[in-house]
Amino acid sequence: MTHPAIATGHVSVITGGASGIGLAAARKFQALGLNVAIADWSEEALGRARTALGPEALVVKADVSNRADVEALLDAVIDRFGTPHIVMNNAGIGNGGPALGELASWQRVIGTNLYGVVNGVQVFGPAMIAGGAPGLIINTGSKQGITTPPGDTAYNVSKAGVKVLTEALQHELRNIEGGRVEAKLLIPGFVWTGLTTGERAVKPDGAWTPEQTIDFMLASIEKGDFYILCPDNEVQRPTDEKRILWAAGDIAENRPPLSRWHTDYGDAFQAFLKG
Template structure:
């Protein structure tokens, strides 16, 4: 089996589970015999998910940025299933805007993408640890939280926070004597979801499906990976590795920030990428 927490009869909770990557995870866990609870805010997506997943799945309308909502979700899950073995903090939104952008947009994106994960971790994980059962926490980050391209700065900040939080969480969990809980950071590539659709009606050739992402995630977990760095049909891992190294090199080499997009460093980056 992929991980001792992912076992028939165990319980998986997925935020943002009514569409995209979260929905694909819900379907996969169900196919493996897990009991599934999903949290989502979008009523239309919830209705479609309820129809597709069936009555055995617990669906709780949840605003993950609200601590009270996440606490209500935890209560509903434990009342229905009595335990949680897999927690996937996956809910996410974009379009927060640039550094000098609209405050309300920033608060909306940070609230969902970062505080949603903080709330999920702090509300669910202590009880998972106390149970003594094997457990797995999967937090959905983004490559944009690592290479931080210009544009949607609020989104980048939120996902950078998820990366730091998940690294620290795994460090804390491995220090618990007799602990059986692990944390993982899911770093999707270009995935065809509502977050990336835009005005396009058909999946671009370069994008992966959510199902491909979840299959890769499970294979990575089976290998013991912490950083689940997903490729897609356009970008393979070696390219991602070089982009990440270049971003870190801005500090080490004392280059301007985001030098990959700086007019004076464009050729140097291209040479680095091809080297």
């Protein structure tokens, strides 16, 4: 059985919907008979998305870090289709920098990746709850928000915040008497999108396509999963599970932070991974 929010004639909204995972979701929802609204900030990407999705889709330019833009998006969706049944807070950017990096870069990444999701949750959530129909709020997180590898610390912090927010949101939603809206946390693997392309022109063998990620997401929702932990062609779920457990073990076992990348613990981590 599919989730009752995913039904012909229902309304879906995807931020960051003009490319990558967001566009793949929009196309899949269209194929399933849903009305689709996408939001993005790039005029060029929005133009390509209009062509891909056709005139039946609502295409809106919006900066999700701006609360007024998200409120205007909700108004536009209601005017065109009615109250949404699915909201996918998917817009995301990277390259925020390390802990001692530039504040402006941090603000840019946190604004889009975390406050963009907060805005989506707080603007769309009450309308969906009040509508009384089955609903899904799907927030796009990242494995980097769980295992927090060294490098783009700003990105890791933003995605760790999305994880905590979505967990608390689902707790709140399930305690609403008669509530029919659920939250899900999408945790993609290595996906071939604008965030991962870099200077490469050809998809690496290890990467999944956005379409594979959305197919996995829908299958996981059908199973009732909250944590939609996606594999890819390089890393399967057992490896992800051990990486996550090791990261939590840094606290429980009083190891140094990020011990997975600490020279004194490299052998121990590899043994744990193989064990």
